[in-house]
Amino acid sequence: MSEVLFISESEGIVTLTINRPKALNALNKEVISSIGDFFSSGYKKYTNLVAVLITGYGDKAFAAGADITEFKDLNKEQATDLSLRGKKVFDSIENFHLPVIAVIKGYALGGGLELAMACHMRIGDLQAKCGLPELSLGLVPGYSGTIRLTHLIGKAKALEALITGHMFNSEDALRLGLLNHIDESPMERAKHIVSKIKRNGPIAISKAIELTNTIYIPDVDTDNYESQIFGELMVSEEAKEGFGAFLEKRKANFRNKN
Numbered sequence: 588m589s590e591v592l593f594i595s596e597s598e599g600i601v602t603l604t605i606n607r608p609k610a611l612n613a614l615n616k617e618v619i620s621s622i623g624d625f626f627s628s629g630y631k632k633y634t635n636l637v638a639v640l641i642t643g644y645g646d647k648a649f650a651a652g653a654d655i656t657e658f659k660d661l662n663k664e665q666a667t668d669l670s671l672r673g674k675k676v677f678d679s680i681e682n683f684h685l686p687v688i689a690v691i692k693g694y695a696l697g698g699g700l701e702l703a704m705a706c707h708m709r710i711g712d713l714q715a716k717c718g719l720p721e722l723s724l725g726l727v728p729g730y731s732g733t734i735r736l737t738h739l740i741g742k743a744k745a746l747e748a749l750i751t752g753h754m755f756n757s758e759d760a761l762r763l764g765l766l767n768h769i770d771e772s773p774m775e776r777a778k779h780i781v782s783k784i785k786r787n788g789p790i791a792i793s794k795a796i797e798l799t800n801t802i803y804i805p806d807v808d809t810d811n812y813e814s815q816i817f818g819e820l821m822v823s824e825e826a827k828e829g830f831g832a833f834l835e836k837r838k839a840n841f842r843n844k845n
């Protein structure tokens with residue numbers, strides 16, 4: 588197991604914990620590739636997986652950005668490549684078939700916020716601080732941060748945050764929709780959300796993730812695609828169990844468990 592990314596599993600929830608607290612969990616190449624390994628194939632060894640949580644070790648930071656110590660000797664091609672490789676990993680999170688939730692304690696900055704924004708939901712603690720300070724380094728975000736922040740909070744607020752380097756506190760981030768919830772115990776809150784997710788059809792959940800991602804792809808007719816998916820699901824075993832259970836006035840059993 589990677590020392591910079593702890594992976595644990597309990598009751599269908601895998602938790603990935605970035606473990607570089609001395610560097611405020613900055614995302615070095617090893618962290619990014621370990622996360623990439625999990626979402627490309629590592630998850631397959633966990634059967635009955637319901638959701639994935641990503642967090643940072645300790646209370647001070649989810650992740651304070653990409654690891655700046657890795658920047659100084661990069662040439663243009665290497666820097667472009669670093670950005671593209673990170674984007675590929677973050678896209679694999681956004682397109683993962685199961686819900687991925689970022690549990691943010693303290694700083695989520697730069698690449699750290701970009702990682703959190705690639706997740707399907709973000710739960711912060713009361714000390715959470717979210718921002719994209721890359722322009723203070725003379726850079727722009729490299730892991731699709733400009734795009735995802737604009738989608739999440741709108742162009743005016745996103746551009747202001749980018750060009751001022753503003754760090755949102757937890758309440759402002761919640762108000763803007765950057766965080767789904769804030770809670771003194773964000774991990775417990777995330778697990779509570781997963782307990783609700785567990786009641787629903789796993790294939791329908793994966794399709795809902797796919798559909799909400801598809802609206803950002805310009806040449807896909809999401810509205811029509813939704814109808815296609817609706818049709819496909821209607822004749823699936825999962826939906827038969829779902830509406831069958833409703834009609835029989837019992838709880839649906841999607842996961843072959845009581």
Ligand code: CAA
Pocket residue numbers: 609610611613651652653654655656673694696697698699701720721724726727728729730732
């Ligand atoms: N990369 C590498 N090391 C980092 C780091 C980062 N992004 N952020 C913090 N650290 C290290 C610090 O260098 C320090 O190490 P030492 O103890 O060895 O000196 C340690 O973590 C603790 O940090 P501070 O002493 O700075 O802690 P603080 O409480 O005074 O400040 C902070 C906290 C405001 C988050 C500050 O650390 C900070 O500004 N960090 C950098 C944030 C940043 O600019 N992130 C964007 C990175 S670029 C990026 O992400 C590009 C991309 O999109 C791909």
